[in-house]
Amino acid sequence: MAVYDKQVASTMRVNGYRRIDTPERTVLFTFGEMIFSRNRWCKGKKTPYPVDEWLGFKKYMRYSPELLFQLVKLVSKMSYREVCRAGRHLTNLSPMRTYKSGHKNGRWRTHAR
Structure with a gap:
């Protein structure tokens, strides 16, 4: 570079x-x-x-x-849960951690599940 x-x-x-x-x-x-x-x-x-x-x-x-491309490729072949597991090996973020962080910062609102 x-x-x-x-x-x-x-x-x-x-x-x-x-x-x-x-x-x-x-x-x-x-x-x-x-x-x-x-x-x-x-x-x-x-x-x-x-x-x-x-x-x-x-x-x-x-x-x-390239990383985003690989994750999209995984999504098309695996379940959401399996992709999340694979994603945890690449980064320290998980969907739940992101949700909690966003909620704590006031960026996202809580949705009924």
């Missing part, structure tokens, strides 16, 4: 962008969690991250597109 950042730097400067900072990002891939830093560029109000665009990440995206 650092190599790509260096390759794209000259193109960004030619197009009128200037480098602001190098923030870190944590993303969960199929092979595990990875923390990496990437350059943020600025031109007016635009602040792109070329590495994020290259990898196909959207803003605030924590899971890689």
Whole structure:
């Protein structure tokens, strides 16, 4: 990723962008969690991250597109419960933990079950 950042730097400067900072990002891939830093560029109000665009990440995206693809593939072949079990091995989140966390933060309302 650092190599790509260096390759794209000259193109960004030619197009009128200037480098602001190098923030870190944590993303969960199929092979595990990875923390990496990437350059943020600025031109007016635009602040792109070329590495994020290259990898196909959207803003605030924590899971890689490949991981999401694999989970969708599992969903089509397994029951919901089995997919949740498999998902727990990849991440520390479970549907119930997410529900409780959201409820605690006031983001979701309790629904009758």
